[in-house]
Amino acid sequence: MNNTHNKTGFARAHTNIALVKYWGKSDEDLILPTNDSISLTLRDFYTDTEVTFEKNIKKNKLWINGSRVDDSKLLRVNRVIDLVKKKFKINQFASIKSVNHVPTSAGLASSASAMAALSGAAWKAATDLAPDLRELSKIARIGSGSASRSIYGGFVRWHRGIDHDTSFATPIPTKNFDDLRIITVVVNSAAKKILSTNGMKSVAQTSPFFDSWVQQANQDVTKMISALEIGDFDKLGMIAEQNAMLMHSTTLSANPAFTYFEPATLQIINIVHHLREDGIHCYFTIDAGPNVKIICQQNSVTSIKNKLQQDFKQDQIIETQVGPGITFSKIEGNHD
């Protein structure tokens, strides 16, 4: 029993965007996806989390950005903490303090970085054993599917697996992507009408296209890995853009049909197409929301921003680049 040390664990994890989307679960409880997915970890958006297992509390307690979160909203947090407690035979509850460095206006999901950081901090609070990243990826997955990928930096593959033990992320060997840039265009920072978890469930249950989506997405993973291995930026961009469109295609085919696109989403898609016609190498991807992420290289950033600024405000345009994996020391953790 390692249940009286009151040690505090710390972790910083960065959020990610999917280049081949996670869209559909084969197991709702274990959060096993129907298809493999590939993500890119982002430098400027991350979550810092501290966890302490404490003797004198009777349930887990969470503070985000200094504010106590209602206990009824800790469902996913409790699942992660329970897993760590079980693994290391802890019988105390956790006090959790989390700070999100994902600008609320960015319209980026913070659940990936939050659940990854929570897993890492809980591990460090529970044991002196060095964190096993593959194990952490599985634990994070139980909190939020895409969090499994935020354990690693750079390009990451989430292997769908067939049970808890086989569904985890691994880093992908790549070259030539140091100058890759992601420009997020924020269309709407309001909460989504249809949460991604509900959207993918509706699609999986009602779309006549779902089985073909799964098949195609798994093929896209293979193609993307080859593009990453040879360092082919345009191939990466084309596969990511097509895969995003395919995912959004499935929402229109659900019953009832729905879409995450808003008018400005289409406007940005058109801008990217026009930029490409003008010889600027850029592509887009869109998660389960209206905001668009433009994938480009450093030498195109200025042209793209100039074009976007004709229609969007400066604070709707956020640039970032490839980010690192999870870290466990407050000092080492200051990447930026």
Next chain:
Amino acid sequence: MNNTHNKTGFARAHTNIALVKYWGKSDEDLILPTNDSISLTLRDFYTDTEVTFEKNIKKNKLWINGSRVDDSKLLRVNRVIDLVKKKFKINQFASIKSVNHVPTSAGLASSASAMAALSGAAWKAATDLAPDLRELSKIARIGSGSASRSIYGGFVRWHRGIDHDTSFATPIPTKNFDDLRIITVVVNSAAKKILSTNGMKSVAQTSPFFDSWVQQANQDVTKMISALEIGDFDKLGMIAEQNAMLMHSTTLSANPAFTYFEPATLQIINIVHHLREDGIHCYFTIDAGPNVKIICQQNSVTSIKNKLQQDFKQDQIIETQVGPGITFSKIEGNHD
């Protein structure tokens, strides 16, 4: 040989919108569709056409709204005329005068009404035999797939068939739809960037979802016929709306992906959803273009127009209702 009578044939045919879409060909030359489709013929949009087989001309000549059309653009017109000439052993060329009563701003395809009227007028110019509507439907199909449906009024089914002789439209028995109204909201009256014929070809060749689309569309036809037979307006609307979304879903799944939606298209989709939440029974359908057609009943027209007028100009909002089939007499033909 019936080749010296210089008789003029006249026909008026109305355009139609598809409630279950025609989207994909199994034979490009014969224009055989991959799935059955269902349309509604529209009262206020039609084409008047006169055809005369003339001794002293050496090729077909076409005037639209009084202006001579370049001979290089008569490909589809020549196909229709050739078919009629072959059928009735005519060896003269045709002089064709066509007037489109489809407001150019309406953003509605006029090829359906144009090719249907051309077929009827050519038949009347060629022979004194009373027109056989099923034959006319096949001839019109050779000019433009959706024209096969414009031979009949009201609700029409195009049977996909397996060859020229089995691919034609028939009227569908219905009840309770006299108060049905269609409100077209014109987003963009400019020519389409991707013609529907090219769009459907790209989808059929590249979308992993195409086979499922065909299967689902054929099921939608069966469901729609049952809704029409029992006179269930809401069922009609729901099936039409889902089918339209499914068709547009396939464009996002093509490679390269594309969409006919423009920002305002999504705006109108949202308006329809909000109207429905407010208890107004209305649904939308969208053809291979950005304009939205709202399907409703007479008693909802005022509420819907009032709502639309908050965002769109009066001349972008065009109301019509169920229209008649092809007619062959100039006097009888004055429906409006």
